[in-house]
Amino acid sequence: MWISKTGVQAQDAKLQAIANNLANVNTVGFKRDRVMYEDLFYQVERQPGAQRDDATNSPTGVMLGNGTRVAGTQKVFTTGSLQTTSQALDVAIVGNGFLQVQMANATDITIAENGIVSVTVSGSTTSTQLGQLTLAGFINPAGLLALGDNLYQETEASGAPTEGVPGEDALGKIKQGALEGSNVQVVEEMVDMIAAQRTYEMNTKVLSAADNMLQALAQAVR
Secondary structure (H helix, E strand, O other): HHHHHHHHHHHHHHHHHHHHHOOOOOOOOOOOOEEEEEEOOOOOEEEOOOOOOOOOOOOHHHOOOOOOOEEEEEEEEOOOEOOOOOOOOEEEEEOOHHHHHHHOOOOEEEEEOOOOEEEEEOOOOOOHHHHEEEEEOOOOOHEEEEEOOEEEEEEOOOOOEEEEOOOOOOOEEEEEEEOOOOOOOOOHHHHHHHHHHHHHHHHHHHHHHHHHHHHHHEEEEE
8 A cells, every 4th residue: 555655646746747847838948847756665575596495596586666756857958849039139049058148238139140149239330249149058957956937057966067159069059039949748748647647546546455455354354
């Protein structure tokens, strides 16, 4: 019964992650969550290789598991579909990397694929190169801390950010006038939800079966 309880809790956490993914299917820049599991400690009845009564060694042991638990949740940083907005201040990253700067207003703004920002100020007919838009890369993006509002914070697990020019050092290019949509695939989430629901149901059936067995045992003892 307790093992089934851990399974129910694990599937409940997965359903919560799926619900959050589906809720953010239209959130710009959202990255889907994936729940990771690990098995709990084992009750070792017999060590592998232990000597048996016939003076031979057992090729396998007897190890009974005690269920599962959520090991963590991981952000999946695959690229979402691009949505053309034709807004000068909207930028999307085609590839890897994270934006870490904000721009100030100007009358006309041009952002090149390599991150060069050029503006045309009032009273001038020529554009002026304002600066370089850089990206930050991480050795382990899944280790970033999700803060909400499409913001992520570096942690010891993610490693320190490596700043670079868009289009170089495995960093993506900048596309002006576009936004990166959510990378949530509705069909995939629905399939995962159905699988989680069925697994949840099977764990509850095991709970019910164990309860019936205990009830039968209690009645037999009377």
